[in-house]
Amino acid sequence: MVLTAAITLHHFFMENSLQKLIEDSSSILITSHISADADAVCSSLIVRSTLVANYPNKKVLVDLEEVPESLTFLPGFSTIHASPLDREVAKFQPNLIIMLDANNFDRCSRVGAEKTRRYIEANDVKVAIIDHHQPEGKDDVDLYIGNDSPATTQMAYDIFFGKLKMTKPTGYAEIALLGIMNDTNRFLYDNPNHRQTFSIISDLLDAGASIEKLEFKLNRYTKSQLVILAELISNTVVEEGMTYSYLGSKFRDKNLKDDSTAADLKVGCDLYLNNYVRNFENNSWGFIVYPDIASSSGHWGFSARSVGGSVDVSKIAHKLGGGGHISAAGAKISAKTAQEALNKAFGAIGAKSFAKITPGTNL
Structure with missing residues (x-):
């Protein structure tokens, strides 16, 4: 009982500290991680629309460096700015930055993290983080709120x-x-906060939201997305205990020629990660490596998934400079080729039996 009371008091302090930061600020900038997914977008929109409704005299702006076009149907989506974070911070001049679904500015900006930090320090900008990922690598900020919730939106x-x-x-x-x-x-992952999650979901359904209608809007695929999925399936390597796949340089040069395909790349990779990489034979975890076409050449994405935390993939991602959850994590790898990126991934895994693997000829 004493421990429960202490935790409750701590949460009360954190939440009221956030409210004070908001009330003491006249301009608030909200941001989230690069390659923004639905949780990043939705948590940003929830916080923005809530602040606008409750504090109509404050200026509130959402800036995400990359915005998924598949979510344009969401209320308020058109209010999102898609600009380099450091430029938007200097232009908007916020008193407070609220970072959602990420715990450091390197996760929120591809090239402007240090400029953003320098502006914050020079202008005494307050920073609050609300994030449900593992805390490793978090920036030193004015307020950090983190827990084991399944989503920052929750x-x-x-x-x-x-x-x-x-x-x-x-x-x-x-x-x-x-x-x-x-x-x-879609509620498949193990969730220690399932009672709160399904209580909130019940309230949302009662308020008129529809899972069926959302699925109908989301499950629309382009040919490019399915070509990406097919390539990942074709390149799948199944080892004892682990599955992995990749998109190589040849595929990138032929199929991923411009930034307009970045959204398709994310969708195709997510389809593979969520439906295949953990489901080959008896394996319960795996990863993919793919070209990070939103960055300059020489950068590759790493994404991993595991069933029920059978492997803590956040620790692997952290070794590569990224992070995430025990069961879902990612990182960016500096490498000239897919083979080099794969070798770095094998090194982070730390299993010698994987280090000698040479994938197929599609690199």
């Missing part, structure tokens, strides 16, 4: 509506439902 919902009792804005139900659905993989 954290935002609980903080602003459950704890701080703020007025819910128009469109909140569909936005919150999608954010939570996305990071729970």
Whole structure:
């Protein structure tokens, strides 16, 4: 009972500290990680629309360096700025930055993290983080709120509506439902906070949100996305205990020629990660390596998934400079070729039996 009371008091302090930071600020910038997924977008939209509804005299802006076009149907999507973070911070001149679904500025900007930090220090900008990932590598900020919630959208919902009792804005139900659905993989992942999750989901459904209608809007695929999925399936390597795949330089040069394919790349990779990489034979975990076409050449993405934490993939990602959850994590790898990126991934895994693997000829 004493421990429970202490935890409750700690949460009360954190949430009220956030409210004070908000109330003391006249301009608030909200941001999240690069390659923004639905949880990043939805948590950002929830926080923005809530602040606008409850503090109409404050300036509130969302800036995400990369925005998925598949989510344009969401209420408030058109309010999102898609600009380099350091430029938007200098232009908007916020008193407070709220970082969601990420714990450091390197996760929020491809090239502008240090410029952003310098601006914050020079102008005494306050920074608050709300994030449900593992805390390794987090920036030193004014306020950090982290827990084992399955989605940052769920954290935002609980903080602003459950704890701080703020007025819910128009469109909140569909936005919150999608954010939570996305990071729970349609409620498939193990979830220590399942009671809170399904209580919130029940409230959202009662408010008019529809899982069926959201699935209908989301499950639309382009030929390019399916070509990416097919290549990952074709390149699959199944080892004892682990599965992996890759998109090589030849595939990149032929099929991923410009930035317009970045969204297709994310969708195709997510299809493979969520439906295949953990499901080959008796394997319960795996990863993919793919060209990071949104960055300059010489950068590769690493994404890993495991069933029920059978392998803590966040530790592997952290060795590569990234992070995430025990069961889902990612990183960016500096490498000239897919083979070099794969070798670095094998090195982070630390299993000598994988280090000698030479994939097929599609590198």
